[in-house]
Amino acid sequence: MESAERMCVFRLIIGLMVVPFAVYLYFASGSAPIATPAPAMPFEKMLASKALHARLDREIPESVPISGDESNYAAGEQIYEDNCAVCHGLSGKAQTTIAKGMYPKPRTLLEGKGVTDDSAAENFLEGGGWHTDDG
Ligand code: HEC
Numbered sequence: 001m002e003s004a005e006r007m008c009v010f011r012l013i014i015g016l017m018v019v020p021f022a023v024y025l026y027f028a029s030g031s032a033p034i035a036t037p038a039p040a041m042p043f044e045k046m047l048a049s050k051a052l053h054a055r056l057d058r059e060i061p062e063s064v065p066i067s068g069d070e071s072n073y074a075a076g077e078q079i080y081e082d083n084c085a086v087c088h089g090l091s092g093k094a095q096t097t098i099a100k101g102m103y104p105k106p107r108t109l110l111e112g113k114g115v116t117d118d119s120a121a122e123n124f125l126e127g128g129g130w131h132t133d134d135g
Pocket of ligand 1: 087
C-alpha cells in the first residue's frame with residue numbers, strides 16, 4: 001500500500017471513530033438529559049416507539065387467553081381497585097395522599113390520553129418499563 005492510500009485509510013478510520021466517540025462524550029460528560037423531569041434525549045421517542053412496535057408486532061398474542069365477559073371485567077375491576085387505584089385513581093374520586101406524594105406522578109389511568117386509548121398489549125409492555133406516549 002502506498003503512503004497516500006495508507007493516509008486515506010487512516011483518515012477514514014479516524015472519521016468513523018468520531019461519531020461513536022462524540023456519543024460517548026455526550027453520555028460520559030453528563031450532557032444527556034437523564035433526570036426524571038428532563039426532556040427526551042434526541043431521537044429517544046422515535047427509537048423507543050420503533051422498539052415498542054417491533055416487539056408488539058412479534059409478541060402480540062393471536063388469541064386472547066381470557067374472554068371479555070362480565071365476570072372477567074368485574075374481576076379485573078376488583079384487581080384494579082385493590083392493587084392499582086391507590087396510585088392511579090378511580091373516576092370521580094379525589095387523588096389519594098399516596099398518589100399526591102409520588103414522583104414521578106402516577107397517571108390517572110381511567111381518564112385522559114395515553115392509557116385508555118392504547119391497546120391492551122401496548123399498556124402491558126409500557127407498564128413493564130418503557131413509555132413512548134405515542135398512542
Ligand atoms: C405505589 C403506586 C403504584 C401502584 C400501586 C401501581 N402503579 Fe402503575 N405506575 C405508578 C407510577 C408512579 C407510574 C409512572 C412511572 C413513570 O412515569 O416512570 C406508573 C405507571 C404505570 C403505567 C404506565 C402509564 C403510562 O404512562 O403509559 C401503567 C400502565 C401502570 N402503571 C399500571 C398499573 C397497574 C395495572 C397497577 C395495578 C396492578 C399499578 N400500575 C399499580 C405507580 C403505581
